[in-house]
Structures are given as C-alpha cells and as structure tokens.
Amino acid sequence: MLRYVFRRLLTAIPTLFVIVTVAFFLIRVAPGGPFNQERGLSPEIRANLEAQFGLNDPLWLQYVHYLGNLLRGNFGPSYNLPDFTVTELFARGLPVSIQIGASALILALLLGGILGTIAALNQNKLADYSVIALAAAGSTIPTFVIAPVIQLLFGLTWKLLPIGGWGDGAVLNKVGPVLTLALPQIAIVARLMRGSMIESLRSHHIRTARALGLSDWSVVVKHALRGAILPIVSFTGPAAAALLTGSIIVETIFAVPGVGRYFVDAALNRDYTLVMGTVVVIALFTIVFNLIVDVMYAFVDPRVRYD
Amino acid sequence: MLKNMLKATVFATTMALAAGTFYTPAFAETVYNRGSAAEAETLDPHKTSTVYEADIIRDLFQGLVMHDQKTNLIPGAAESWTVSDDGTVYTFKLRKDGLWSDGSPVTADDFVYSFQRLEDPATAAEYASMLYPVKNAEEVNTKKGKPEDMGVKAIDANTLEVTLKAPTPYFLEMLTHQATYPVSKASIEKLGADWVKAGKLVSNGAFTAAEWIPNDHLKLVKNPKFWDAASVKFDVVNYIPTEDRSSAMKRFEAGEFDSYGDLPTEQLADLKTKFGDQIRVGPYLGTYYFAIKTDKAPWDNVELRNAISMAIDRDFLAEKVWQNSMLPGYSMVPPGIEGYTPALAKYADMSQIDREDEAKKVLEKLGYTPEKPLKMEIRYNTSENHKNTAVAIQEQLKPLGVEITLLNTDTKTHYSFLEQKGDYDVARAGWIADYKDPETFLGISRKASGNNYSDYSSPKFEEAMDKAAAAGGKPEERMKELAEAERILVDDVGNIPLLYYSYKDIVSSKLHGFDDNVMDIHPSRFISKD
Numbered sequence: 047m048l049r050y051v052f053r054r055l056l057t058a059i060p061t062l063f064v065i066v067t068v069a070f071f072l073i074r075v076a077p078g079g080p081f082n083q084e085r086g087l088s089p090e091i092r093a094n095l096e097a098q099f100g101l102n103d104p105l106w107l108q109y110v111h112y113l114g115n116l117l118r119g120n121f122g123p124s125y126n127l128p129d130f131t132v133t134e135l136f137a138r139g140l141p142v143s144i145q146i147g148a149s150a151l152i153l154a155l156l157l158g159g160i161l162g163t164i165a166a167l168n169q170n171k172l173a174d175y176s177v178i179a180l181a182a183a184g185s186t187i188p189t190f191v192i193a194p195v196i197q198l199l200f201g202l203t204w205k206l207l208p209i210g211g212w213g214d215g216a217v218l219n220k221v222g223p224v225l226t227l228a229l230p231q232i233a234i235v236a237r238l239m240r241g242s243m244i245e246s247l248r249s250h251h252i253r254t255a256r257a258l259g260l261s262d263w264s265v266v267v268k269h270a271l272r273g274a275i276l277p278i279v280s281f282t283g284p285a286a287a288a289l290l291t292g293s294i295i296v297e298t299i300f301a302v303p304g305v306g307r308y309f310v311d312a313a314l315n316r317d318y319t320l321v322m323g324t325v326v327v328i329a330l331f332t333i334v335f336n337l338i339v340d341v342m343y344a345f346v347d348p349r350v351r352y353d
Numbered sequence: 354m355l356k357n358m359l360k361a362t363v364f365a366t367t368m369a370l371a372a373g374t375f376y377t378p379a380f381a382e383t384v385y386n387r388g389s390a391a392e393a394e395t396l397d398p399h400k401t402s403t404v405y406e407a408d409i410i411r412d413l414f415q416g417l418v419m420h421d422q423k424t425n426l427i428p429g430a431a432e433s434w435t436v437s438d439d440g441t442v443y444t445f446k447l448r449k450d451g452l453w454s455d456g457s458p459v460t461a462d463d464f465v466y467s468f469q470r471l472e473d474p475a476t477a478a479e480y481a482s483m484l485y486p487v488k489n490a491e492e493v494n495t496k497k498g499k500p501e502d503m504g505v506k507a508i509d510a511n512t513l514e515v516t517l518k519a520p521t522p523y524f525l526e527m528l529t530h531q532a533t534y535p536v537s538k539a540s541i542e543k544l545g546a547d548w549v550k551a552g553k554l555v556s557n558g559a560f561t562a563a564e565w566i567p568n569d570h571l572k573l574v575k576n577p578k579f580w581d582a583a584s585v586k587f588d589v590v591n592y593i594p595t596e597d598r599s600s601a602m603k604r605f606e607a608g609e610f611d612s613y614g615d616l617p618t619e620q621l622a623d624l625k626t627k628f629g630d631q632i633r634v635g636p637y638l639g640t641y642y643f644a645i646k647t648d649k650a651p652w653d654n655v656e657l658r659n660a661i662s663m664a665i666d667r668d669f670l671a672e673k674v675w676q677n678s679m680l681p682g683y684s685m686v687p688p689g690i691e692g693y694t695p696a697l698a699k700y701a702d703m704s705q706i707d708r709e710d711e712a713k714k715v716l717e718k719l720g721y722t723p724e725k726p727l728k729m730e731i732r733y734n735t736s737e738n739h740k741n742t743a744v745a746i747q748e749q750l751k752p753l754g755v756e757i758t759l760l761n762t763d764t765k766t767h768y769s770f771l772e773q774k775g776d777y778d779v780a781r782a783g784w785i786a787d788y789k790d791p792e793t794f795l796g797i798s799r800k801a802s803g804n805n806y807s808d809y810s811s812p813k814f815e816e817a818m819d820k821a822a823a824a825g826g827k828p829e830e831r832m833k834e835l836a837e838a839e840r841i842l843v844d845d846v847g848n849i850p851l852l853y854y855s856y857k858d859i860v861s862s863k864l865h866g867f868d869d870n871v872m873d874i875h876p877s878r879f880i881s882k883d
Contacts, residue, residue: 078765081479083402084783086772086803090495091481098477127567129395129549138566197603209604210595212569301595301604303569316765 051341058333062326066116069325070109073318080125080316099125112322121326122319126312132323136305140327142212143292143304149224151282151289154231159278161232162239166274167266169244177236184233193226193299210301223300227293231285238277246273275346283339287331291324382588385864385877388601388613392594393571396562397549398534399471402479404785407531408614409592412573412877413556414534417445417464417513418525422868422879424789426525430459430535430557431513440520440826445513452578453537454554454561461507467535468515469493469500480532483787486521520825523790530787559585559878568594573877586881605859611882612864614873616857618738621676624859631859636689638786638871639854640682640794641742643731643779644771644806647847651727652778656715658846661729661779663700664712666749667851674741679852685784686794686839687853689871693791693832696840698850713753726756733759733781734767742851743781771806782806785854789872791835792821798847809847814838 081087081095096102100111115122121132165177200222201209213219246252247270255265292306305324312320393406398414401407411419419429431445451459471478472493484490488504504516517524527533540555541548548554551565551572559581560573571592575585593610595601598617602624604610616624616632625632645661646652667681684695700708721727731746733739740761747757762770771780784804786793797804799818821834843850856873866880 076766078763078767078769080765082765082767082769082772084764084768084785085402085479086768086806087479088482088803091477091479094474094477094481094494095479097474126394127392128400129397129565130567135567139568194599194603197600201607202603205607209607209609210600211593211604211609212566297568299597299600301568301593301597301600303566307568307596314763314765 047341047344051337054337054340058337061333062329065325065329066113066322067109069322070112071105073313073316073321074105076313076316078316080318082316099123112319116322116326121323124312124317124320126315126317126320132319135308135320136323136327139292139303139305139308142215142302143297143306144290145215146220146223146227146296146302146304147286147289147292149220150227150231151286153224153228154235154285155278155282157228158232158235159239159275161236162241163243163266163271163274165236165240166243166247174240177240181233181237181240184229185237187230189226189230189293189295190299192229193222193296196222196225197299210299212301212303219300219302223296223302226296226300227289231289234281234285235278238281239274242274242277243270246270249273272346276343279339279342279346282342283335284332286335286338287328291328291331383586383882384589384591385587385880385882386591386593386609386611387877388593388595388604388610390594390598390601390613390615391596392568393592395549396551396554396565398531398536399467399476399478399480401531405594408875408877409571409573410531410534411874412558412560412590413554413562414531414536414558415451415579416528416531416534418528420529420872420874420876422866422870422876424870424872424874426529430464434525440522441517443515443517443524444508445515447511447513448580449511450580451557452580453540453557454576454578455537455540456578457537457539458510459535459557460510461513462510463535463538464513465505465507466538468505468533469503470536470541471532472503473500478532480530480787483527483530483532486517486519486524486527488516488518519822522825522828522831523788523792526788526790559876560587560590563589570594581878585878587877590877602859605861610859610861612858612860612867612875614858616678616859618676618678618857621678621857628859631862633858633860633869634678634855635869636680636687636871637854637856637873638687638689638789639783640685640687640850641679641781641783641852641854642682642685643849643851644782645779645846645849646777646808647845648808648810649776649778651719654719655845657719657727658849660712660715660719660753661750661755662698662846662849663703663708664750664753664755665746665849665851666705668705669749670742670745671852674745675738675852678855678857680855682850682853684839684843685798685848685850686791686835687871690789690791692828694836695791696836696843698843709753716753716755722754723752724754726754728756728758730758730760730778731781732767732770732777732779733761734764735761739781772803774806774808779849780806782848783854786872791832791839795835795838795842798842807848809842809845811841811845811847814841814845814847817841 081092100108123131124135161177165174168174197209200207207218207221211219252265252270255269292304294306294310297304297306308320309324312324389405391405393409394403398410401410415429417429417431419427421427430447430451432448434443434445436443447461453459468484470476471484472481472490474494474496481494489498489502492498493500493503506514508514537555544553551562554562559576559579561576563574564572573590575588598615601613605613645658651657671679671681683697683701686695688695731743733743743759750757784794784797796802798809800810817834817838821831824831824834860867863883864880867875
C-alpha cells in the first residue's frame with residue numbers, strides 16, 4: 047500500500063506540471079490583460095506596470111520564471127490586490143473555505159447517509175417517499191435561491207443568525223453558508239446511499255446473514271453498510287476537493303472571505319498569478335482527495351488490493 | 354443506532370464549525386460599519402486605481418488640499434497656499450501640527466518624495482498622470498527626465514513649492530485625488546514593501562489601518578496624532594465589501610451596515626418605499642455613453658451618427674431600464690460643475706416623437722429603411738443593465754430601419770478591444786470624473802487620448818481645447834472655451850452620450866454628515882452617528 051501511495055504521489059508531479067503549463071498558456075491566450083479597464087492607460091503608464099510585473103518579458107521567459115518561483119513555493123504577487131502575495135491570500139482564505147467546506151461535507155455525509163439508510167430500510171413507505179422528495183428538492187433548488195431564503199428567514203425574520211460576514215470566525219456566521227453548501231450535498235448523498243443500501247440489502251451475503259438470525263442492527267451496520275458505502279466513498283473525493291476550495295456563490299452571498307471567489311474573480315480580472323494559484327490549489331486538492339478515496343476503497347472493500 | 358448517528362452528526366459538524374472560532378470582545382467604541390460594493394485593491398495612494406479605495410485612502414491620508422463633505426475645497430496638510438501671478442507656481446504652507454501616525458512631523462520633504470515616487474516608473478502608478486501638469490513630471494514618468502528636475506521643491510520643512518508647466522486652474526482640484534497624497538518616506542525606507550500592510554501603515558489622515566482581511570473587512574481606527582482628532586467622532590470605521598447588492602440591503606436592514614455605497618437598481622422602487630429617505634439617489638459626475646467609430650464608413654457620416662443619437666429614447670432608458678438610477682444625458686460633461694454649463698445636443702428640447710421623425714427622414718435620405726436596413730453592432734461589457742440598455746436601443750431603432758446585433762464580452766476583453774482600436778460600430782463606455790472639472794470629460798475625446806475610443810478627430814475641437822488650456826489663468830474664459838469645445842464635439846456626435854450617472858447610497862438615518870454631493874465622496878472624518 048505504501049508503495050502504491052508513493053507511486054501515485056510521484057505520478058502527480060508530471061500531472062501537476064501539465065496542468066500548470068496548460069493553465070499558464072491558456073490564461074494568456076484570453077483577450078485582454080490585467081490592466082485593461084474603463085479608464086484606459088497611456089502606453090507609457092502601461093509599460094511601467096508591465097515592467098513591474100515582468101509582463102514585458104517574452105512569454106516563454108515569464109513561464110520559466112513562474113515555474114522557478116513555483117518550485118521555491120513563491121506564487122508571486124496578486125496583480126489586482128498588490129498589497130498581498132498570492133500565498134498570503136490563500137493563507138487567509140483557505141482556512142475559511144476549509145472550515146465551511148469541511149462542515150458542509152461532514153453534515154452531508156452523516157445526515158445524507160442516515161437519511162439514505164432510513165429510506166432504504168423503509169422502501170416504498172412514507173419515510174422513503176419523504177427522503178426521495180427531500181433529495182429531489184435539495185438537488186434541484188440552486189444555492190443562489192437557498193442562500194437568500196436562509197438570510198431572510200434566519201437573519202431578518204427570526205434574527206437568529208447574522209446576514210453575512212465572517213465575524214472573526216464566530217459559529218453563528220458559519221451556519222448560513224454551511225447549510226447552503228450542505229443541503230444539495232445531503233440530497234446527493236441520501237440518494238446515493240438509498241440506492242446502494244437497497245442493492246446491498248438484496249445481496250446474497252445479507253440474505254445469508256439474516257437467515258443465520260443476525261439482528262437488524264448487525265445486518266445493517268456490520269454487513270450492509272460496508273458494501274453500501276462504496277459509492278459514497280467515490281463521491282467524497284471530488285466533492286471534498288470542490289467543497290474545501292470554496293464556493294463562489296455561497297461566499298459572495300454571505301460575504302465570506304474564502305478562496306472560492308478568487309476562482310472566478312481572478313480569471314475575470316486576468317490576475318494571472320492568482321489564477322495560477324487557484325489552479326494549483328484545486329489540482330492539489332483533487333489529486334490528494336482522489337488518492338485518499340482510492341486508499342479508503344482498499345479498507346472498505348477487501349477485494350480491492352493495490353500492489 | 355439512528356440516535357447515535359444523529360448525535361455524531363451534530364457533534365462533528367459543530368466541531369468543524371467551531372474550528373478557528375474566537376470571539377472579539379465587545380468594545381465601548383463608536384463604530385461605523387461602512388458597506389461597499391467591492392474590495393479595495395490597495396492602500397498605497399500611489400498604486401490606487403478604483404473608486405472603492407478612494408474613500409478609504411481619503412480616511413487614511415491627507416493631501417495638501419481636501420474636499421469637505423459637500424466637496425468644497427478645504428485646506429488639508431497645507432493650511433494655506435499662494436499662486437504666482439502667472440498661475441504656474443504654487444507655494445503651500447504646511448500646517449505645523451501635521452503629524453504622521455507614528456508621531457513624526459509631515460514635512461515638505463515628504464511631499465517632494467511622494468510626488469517623485471508617484472512619477473517614478475518603478476512605482477508603476479496608474480494615476481501618475483494626475484501630476485503631469487507639474488513641470489517635468491511626465492518626463493520623469495516616461496523615463497525622459499530625472500526626479501530631481503521635477504517642479505517640486507521643499508523651501509523649508511513647512512514650505513512646499515510646486516511649479517507647473519502652464520497655468521492649470523483645476524490643479525488644486527486634482528490634488529484632492531488620492532494619488533497625490535503623501536506617504537511616509539521614513540516608513541517606506543524602514544519597512545520596504547511591508548510599509549503598506551495594515552497594522553504597519555503610517556499615515557497622516559484621520560484614521561490608521563489596523564487590520565485588513567480581504568473580502569471580509571478593513572478596520573480603520575482613529576489616529577490620535579491627526580491634527581484635528583478632537584473633531585473625529587468614530588473610534589473605528591469598518592469598510593466591509595459586499596458584492597451581492599441584495600445581501601447588502603438585508604445587512605443594512607439587519608443593522609449590520611450603517612451605509613452602503615450602491616443599490617440593486619432593479620429593486621430601486623421597492624427600496625424607496627421600504628427605506629424612505631435613507632435611500633439617496635442624485636446626480637453624480639459621470640457620463641454613460643456609446644463610442645461610435647467616427648473614422649469608418651458609414652459611421653464617418655455625421656448626419657447618420659446624429660440620426661442614430663437622436664432616435665434613442667433616453668427617458669425610457671433612464672426610467673425603465675435604469676429605474677431612475679440614471680438621468681437622461683445629452684452632453685459629454687454632466688451637470689454639476691460650478692461655473693460650467695454643458696453644451697447639450699441640439700435636439701435635447703425636441704419631443705421624442707419629433708426626434709424619431711427627424712431621424713427617420715435622415716435615414717431614408719441616406720437609403721436606410723426597414724426593407725433595406727442599416728446594420729449596426731453594439732458591443733458591451735458584461736452587466737445586466739448594459740445588456741438591457743443595448744436591447745432597448747435595439748428595439749427603439751428597429752422601426753427606423755436599423756438592424757442591431759449585440760455582442761457581449763467580459764470587461765477586460767471589451768476594453769482591450771477598444772484600446773487596441775478594434776473594428777466595431779458602436780461600443781458601450783463610461784467616464785467618471787477624477788476631479789471636478791469639464792476637462793476630465795472632454796480630454797478623453799482628444800485625438801491623442803488613449804480613451805478616444807471613437808477615433809474622433811477634429812482640428813476645431815483640438816483648437817478649442819488648446820485655447821482653453823492657454824486660458825488657464827482666466828477661469829471664465831477657460832470655461833467658455835471648454836464649452837465651445839464641447840459644442841463642437843456634441844454637434845459632431847464624436848460619441849453618443851446617453852445617460853448621466855447618479856450616486857446610489859443607502860444611509861442610516863442615524864448618520865450625520867453623510868452629505869449628498871456630485872462626487873459621492875463622504876470622508877468618515879465628517880460623519881457622526883446617534
């Protein structure tokens with residue numbers, strides 16, 4: 047297993063290199079640059095700015111410089127927030143996104159798992175229909191609808207939560223963003239869990255277990271759950287990468303200072319270094335979480351072996 | 354089993370939620386929570402480029418002169434000044450009690466250093482042109498001159514002399530712009546690039562920067578060293594960026610904001626009903642216009658440009674599309690500049706029906722009818738309101754035989770295309786005043802201007818602008834010449850002014866001193882709260 051993990055991590059290096067290279071040149075192909083704006087700049091002032099950020103060098107040289115800096119762990123300065131380096135922005139924003147994303151993911155996995163299991167155990171009964179309806183609603187109502195409703199109900203009507211802001215990390219400030227982010231994920235997990243649990247409960251070894259007179263608790267938790275959880279494990283990898291790196295909609299509506307907003311804002315502002323920083327962070331998260339999922343597979347399903 | 358799982362869910366989520374939590378104790382402080390529609394980009398006055406940091410930098414620093422809450426020019430770091438008879442030499446007497454937030458005195462040398470830093474190409478200041486009227490400033494910025502040759506000199510610690518290339522009556526107004534504010538030479542030399550970090554920033558204004566968490570808040574605290582600290586009412590001013598305007602309205606309603614510097618236009622009518630006088634909408638020095646390719650057929654025909662301009666129903670755009678958050682515009686210079694009367698398009702007094710009849714006649718004369726339509730493309734940068742404006746114009750001109758197609762691109766692509774003089778018909782643009790003078794609106798149509806997206810070129814216009822510049826020492830004559838230049842520009846339809854901007858603020862009735870003005874500037878120094 048250790049050899050497998052090591053091999054996977056080694057193969058991640060060329061993957062990351064290709065991603066960085068493609069992203070570097072793709073963003074430069076996009077028309078417009080970081081200094082195009084409503085108030086046009088004179089050629090001389092533009093030249094001063096380009097010189098400051100090294101944009102007057104040939105593109106290949108800029109690429110070489112970028113790779114060199116990246117190897118030293120230097121993501122460069124942000125073009126649009128020049129008082130901060132990209133590293134500083136991520137150092138401040140990533141913990142915020144991770145807190146929100148991790149809470150939403152835990153909530154989704156546990157609550158979604160419970161709801162899916164309840165539905166599967168009560169197939170074609172009221173509880174099952176309720177979960178199916180909830181899952182359908184949760185996965186079809188977009189977050190930009192859920193978020194204002196939460197603000198309106200919990201913030202303005204009942205005055206239980208602040209409308210927005212981070213509030214220096216106060217728990218109440220996190221509730222709205224976490225709920226908004228979690229609701230669609232709960233729906234997805236519940237649906238996945240219901241399906242896989244039904245399948246698992248119908249399998250031969252569960253039937254055998256029941257025939258042997260094992261208790262419902264033992265059948266469901268010790269035997270069925272293990273098989274049913276595999277699709278959830280597969281889902282968790284990409285979901286974790288997406289949730290932990292922030293959500294532009296949730297962060298914008300709740301004014302949360304995470305990194306989710308950088309993904310789109312940086313691209314729109316042609317903030318080249320910040321765009322590259324976001325690409326690297328997402329790529330790393332995706333690689334790491336996919337690896338974690340593969341490793342977890344081996345633990346959950348004894349048939350899976352990585353040699 | 355379920356009970357245990359539910360318990361585990363609640364526990365795990367609570368733990369995750371609580372991660373990183375710490376509470377800030379309550380303070381018996383006077384706090385002003387100031388919502389803004391976007392994040393400031395920088396606290397360095399010499400690297401500033403957006404209106405969002407203008408308010409902040411105005412709170413942090415003090416230029417030689419400043420605006421009061423009604424945008425009257427008042428002394429800032431300079432307590433008085435004199436101007437030579439020929440209007441080229443300004444001598445500023447700095448106030449003796451002017452201090453930096455670290456307690457050191459603000460000296461004339463600081464201003465010499467700051468003006469030179471603004472023009473130094475290594476600073477890469479977007480607003481370096483603010484000091485171009487100063488002798489040799491442009492030369493320094495374009496690497497053709499040395500900083501020591503700039504027309505800025507410290508006569509003594511409290512006397513600063515600035516020599517201009519030519520009389521520039523709006524020079525003092527320009528000095529209200531944040532790009533011309535001083536920075537502490539000692540602090541920059543000591544801290545290098547870190548000098549600008551909140552908590553370390555040394556400034557000479559009413560407040561200092563205590564903490565900046567991007568996309569969350571920028572906390573300013575009262576500067577006890579400020580010469581007029583006794584009259585500053587707030588201990589803390591929090592600038593809170595909230596991009597989502599609907600959320601911002603809810604935050605205001607919930608009391609999280611005392612003011613917010615924008616409004617969701619589509620909700621304006623409802624907001625007025627709900628918040629009454631707390632909604633402030635009024636004239637703002639900005640013009641929303643269409644650039645039109647004046648050097649490309651068929652748009653090189655002034656009659657055609659005029660017909661298109663005439664047929665656009667600006668009242669409809671202002672009332673229906675922009676929900677009265679804009680005003681119909683018929684000139685490049687918006688109203689509101691003292692001593693200047695904008696030159697309106699000649700059809701401004703006609704009824705819309707008459708304008709359309711007149712436009713139709715011209716178009717028919719030029720051979721354009723609904724059967725043989727004039728093809729026209731409108732480019733605009735991404736925004737629901739820009740799109741709605743273009744769509745409304747598309748519908749308005751259709752019956753006259755103008756077939757309009759729309760092309761939307763993101764802001765960077767849009768302005769890159771315009772700056773590179775791309776091939777287009779009509780393109781959306783806007784101009785907000787950097788300082789209170791007609792020149793800022795007319796200068797963009799000069800042949801050499803990088804903002805002359807219409808490629809407008811008129812010797813008569815250039816001559817009138819030159820005459821205005823030459824009349825720098827005679828304000829009335831200068832304004833007359835500028836009005837003459839605008840008359841030429843408007844008659845030539847060098848571009849199509851459509852709307853004048855309005856400021857759109859929501860301000861708690863508990864705030865005092867947040868006075869309406871055409872620049873929409875509101876220094877926290879003059880504001881108080883019940």
